[in-house]
Amino acid sequence: MQDAHATHAVFNQVPELDGLDLFGVDPTLQRAVDAFGGGFGREALSAYGALAGGPLAAAGELANRHVPELRTHDRRGHRIDVVEYHPAYHELMRAAIAHGVHGLPWESPREGAHVVRAALELLHNQADSGTDCPVTMTFASIPTLRANPALAALWEPRVLSRRYDPRDLPADAKEGLTLGMAMTEKQGGTDVRANTTTARATGERDAGGEVALLTGHKWFCSAPMSDGFLVLAQWDGALSCFLMPRWRPDGTRNAISIQRLKDKLGNRSNASSEIELRDAFAWAVGPRGRGVATIIQMVALTRFDCMVGSTAIMRHAALHVLHHIRHRAVGGRRLVDQPLMRAVAADLALETEAALWLSMRVAAALDAREADPREALLVRLATALGKYWVCKRAPQHVNEAQECLGGLGYVEEHVLPRLCREAPVNSIWEGSGNVQCLDVLRAIAREPETLGVLRDELGRAR
Structure with a gap:
């Protein structure tokens, strides 16, 4: 039966590019992976390529259309500082972490591990770049975290877990953790040595090492629902590095206030925030004055x-x-x-x-x-x-x-x-x-x- 609304024939149209194995259709990536010792990861790459070219591509579209939203308070007026994401965001994060995009070279160090992980990341980015931000920061955090061996022993097993756990809970109550980084301040931008956030020693040490309280702000803090943040602060005038958890070890929320989310040109699925710190609990990472x-x-x-x-x-x-x-x-x-x-x-x-x-x-x-x-x-x-x-x-x-x-x-x-x-x-x-x-x-x-x-x-x- 002829469509009563038809005014013309539709032809010369390109079919939709759906359901691809993005690894299988990329012979250059296949050759590069093999050439640099990553051949052992071909099966995992093919599996992730099919995900990235199919379900995750659809999730990427949804996660960018339905952007994160900040809830500073709950319905009773309690300050909660929670960012809510569309379920598609969590689908993307869950897939990336389940396939080791966040930690393969640290979890299974061997020749070609970084090559396979980079190939996985390349596939994931074709589905969505925004979720790659928290995945990347989690991956990149491990060498810095290891500058405090006691802290690394506590956090690293769950940072490298293949289980994505988006629940807003203290770190020791979760099955998997993600880490972020917050260095930039209003007055300095790239010039982090101009940072004004300060650290005050408490004289306390716990299982994670020396404790300090941070006061100040960070002008660009992406993935603010991360379980911890590597940050820089002036400690007796010396710029130093700290791990600042979202929750204190005693089970209370840390003194991190999310002021607002950035309205960015792109990278829309990923929340980027401005935060303020008021005696926020943190552990020292690395020597004092060697923050950079x-x-x-x-x-x-x-x-x-x-x-x-x-x-x-x-x-x-x-x-x-x-x-x-x-x-x-x-x-x-x-x-x-x-x-x-x-x-x-x-x-x-x-x-x-x-x-x-x-x-x-x-x-x-x-x-x-x-x-x-x-x-x-x-x-x-x-x-x-x-x-x-x-x-x-x-x-x-x-x-x-x-x-x-x-x-x-x-x-x-x-x-x-x-x-x-x-x-x-x-x-x-x-x-x-x-x-x-x-x-x-x-x-x-x-x-x-x-x-x-x-x-x-x-x-x-x-």
Whole structure:
């Protein structure tokens, strides 16, 4: 029966790109994983690729449409400082943690562990980038947490648990924990040495170590429902690192007030907040006055993950371009058969592959850095270079992909507008472009042999 409302035939439409195994359709990622010792993880990657290209992709759309909401008080007027998320957010978090995106290299250290974990993260980011923020911070926290061995012994087993536990409870009542990081303050931004938050020693020690009370604020605290936060504060005038739990060990809420949530351009599924501290309980992590040196281990890994995240955004945009041009015809010829479009698509694919190989090479260096000092030097330099270049290129890459799709790539029913809003964040977070340039100069000045390591690496790639 003919549709009474039909005015025209609908044809020359591209089929939906649903239900993909994002690992199975990415031969470059498969080759990189095998080349850098991650072949043991192929089965897990295929399983997660199917999730990321199917159910998690749908969850990512929902989690970004239904953004987190802050509840400062309960219905009786008690201060609770709770952020409520859509169930899709929890579905994404549960999947990432169940598959070890938050801790595989620490849980099962072996050759290729960082490579497999980076590949898992790349797949997850194609479903949703916002939830990768708490996952990344949890992953990156472990080396810094280990600067306080007593505290690490208490927290690390549950931080590395494969069970996601979103309940707002004290840490020792939960099956799994997530960790965040809060350094930035209003007056300083990247200049954390200008921080004014203070730490006051209590003279007490417990099973987690030396206790201090923190007073001040943090201007950008993402994932505020994390179970603990690694923060910086001035301790007798010396910037020091602390772990500040969401709940005190005595079972009462810590003195952390969430002032508001940021209304961000992208990264909408992830809550980013402003917080104030009023004698908030915290444990010292690392030596007094060595706060930056202690927390920089966490920062370095989050910078690496920024590069992986931007690579994922570029990969997903390119995937949609390649799918579109294979099915869409203009002037009686498929777009993929037209020289100009082939040139643009090839350029997008080439840049995506370059970013992917760089990310996986740095992941392999992370695996090898303990045994090989040259690999450690490469990690230091290549992370900053990759963070600078890949993250800066992602917005232009996505915009080019939108041009390939035309108007379809600009409407919110398609994923590309979300990627367009998401793409700038990784070049800003964890130190923007100038900060990465200064880090490169610092690395070369302190360890001049770093430049030789990079030259050797580039020589082998020619």
